[in-house]
Amino acid sequence: MSDPALLKHTPLESAHVACGARMVEFGGWYMPVQYSGIMEEHRAVRSASGMFDISHMGEVIVSGPGALAWLESLLTNRVGKLAVTRGQYTLMLDERGGVIDDLIIYRTGELSYFLVINGACRDLDLEWMHGHLPSDGSVVLQDQGNDYAAIALQGPDAEKALRALYPACDIPKRNGIAPLIPSHVASDGIVPSLVARTGYTGEDGFELFVPVAHGIALWESLLAAGVKPCGLGSRDTLRLEMGYPLNGSDLSRDRTPLEAGLDRFVGLDDPEKVDFYGRKALEQQRSEGLPSRLTPLKLSVQGPPLRSHYPVLADGVAVGETCSGALSPSLGEGIAMAYLPEVCRIPGTQLEIEVRGRRYAASIATLPFYKKPSL
């Protein structure tokens, strides 16, 4: 493992250690990968509630009279669709249509927006944003990544836990954001505590943003409310069961959101969406046809857990490799994502995934891999 001294540290680290976390390097951060066990944590989120430290993620506030127009040029989804208090998933592309980052943007005021970006690419994202900021001062960019501690509270019992802790809080609807009305968690000056009804698990849940100094108190009050601490390990299996992409594994500068199957978050067909970085490249790619598509795969046989960088074969010929993979804790099956050329979708094509020299039969699955049992 990398030397922890060289890594970035979350404000909740002492709480993780107190909870018995196993700490690992992740995207330059020293983060908990698990506490009691990945399987157990995964199940807690699917059946009750769990919490994840997401303080490594970056918070950026964009405001000013030029904010909307600038954000429209920076992001793929149409920001203008957002009413105040609403959020959306979106992507930031380079001119070639490659993904710099995927993020959630919330509109927190008439002229202000709250962006939550990936921990591993905070510096790159901010560099890109600053490099494309209009010079007329009409847009103000504030990096508040080091001002916030953030916790994702996820699972069917998440709302109950939140209501118990914040009875006065006006709990947002799905994809919405609201002030986290403090009982003991205050807002510090320009760092307002916020609660968004978003997540990365496929379950109902919230992402709570509080001033750094209040992070541990929030973690401990959730712990006392019976919410299970969960690490990056279960965060990864939960998101993969839903087919949610992970930047750096499933998304990169070498792939476009069209190849990643994220068309519905790209405003190409929205007449009100203006030009944005990468748009021309996407239009060209669409007219020429996609070289590959991010494809969900499932092992058809019993086999080892799938992981990234395993070769994928079609009729015995290597056609790609997995970019994410896991043994799905909910399904007990090997699941993976891979960028594959269109020929792999021709019915009758024999797909295989190779693990340590052995080939295992696989088939194309539909997303999400895991569907919540209907009541």
Add this chain to the structure above:
Amino acid sequence: MNVPADLRYAKTHEWIRQENDIIIVGITDHAQAELTDIVYAEPPKVGAEVRAGATAAVVESVKAASDIYSPLSGTVTDVNDALTSNPALLNTDPFGQGWIFKMKASNPAEIDALLAPEAYTAQIGQ
């Protein structure tokens, strides 16, 4: 952490038990705790030749795949098929039902290079 007194240990966290001329191989309690939830085991094939210190099996947790090294050189005589359907035996009973394979050692002198329980206990810092 349990370190049974009647076994010998490899620095790479495997144990051996001698039963007449058969050697039983598994991973230690310390190893299973470090690996966490084991969800898959790939033992060697019966009849396979294994070398001391070379990969003989693979076990996988949700998070990672880990090589298991044969403590001795020799021939695999039996493998624990129960691990295929129940790999968690490696976590719950690493010195018993979670054994991985049995072998005949081709160079029994290699046993002397393995650690006694006290030395292994010291290695894992107990």
